[in-house]
Amino acid sequence: MDAARLAVNAVSILAAHLPELADDAVRAKTDAALGALYDIVGKRLAADGATAAFVDFTKDPDNGRQVGRLLSNAIAADPNYRARLAAAVARAEGDDRSRTSVSQRVSGGTVGNMIGRDNNVDNSVRRTNNTGGIFVTVVVLAVIALVAYVLYLGGRAAYRAISQGLSAGSTCAQFLDADQDTEQRAIVKIAASENVGGAGSPLALPAIRYDCSSEPDAKLGAVIAKFRGQF
Structure with missing residues (x-):
């Protein structure tokens, strides 16, 4: 991952949890990986004399562009910091995916139970209908994905020729x-x-x-x- 993309990923993860994450009490209760990413970015910018830019970012995530540029410069200049930041981003991204997966399972189970209690339709008929609907959905999504991929390859080739x-x-x-x-x-x-x-x-x-x-x-x-x- 190049320096610019790594910086963008770090800023995007933090922005999704700001300004709440800037509160010490909130950060103490949040995932360790997310808190570690916050610290590794904040301490580096402080060491580089850019504390004001980081503070502006924590108050308003829309101010992330300057932080991203400063991080990108730090990553390009310091291979050791690049490795530490990449590891912190990977851990934080993993925690975000885990939270999303758990939330989806819990929500899906709750909705399923509510429907099950209120639905008097025969179970065998419902399973047959669901299976057919899922199959059609999968086929449609596969066709859409194939068309999108073909268009992507064509567009990329055109861009490369121009570039x-x-x-x-x-x-x-x-x-x-x-x-x-x-x-x-x-x-x-x-x-x-x-x-x-x-x-x-x-x-x-x-x-x-x-x-x-x-x-x-x-x-x-x-x-x-x-x-x-x-x-």
């Missing part, structure tokens, strides 16, 4: 669909035309990827120009 000639007028979506070497060459070329120095910095690619991930329709040249003087 080989990335320019300042290319969109962020085309940029993100290109391979890493193409992305790096495009950044260097476009940065030179936009008078943006430092495009060869290891921080440039993850930072621009992260910015583009939230604005897929933005022009690549405009995004790179925003980083003038930051690398």
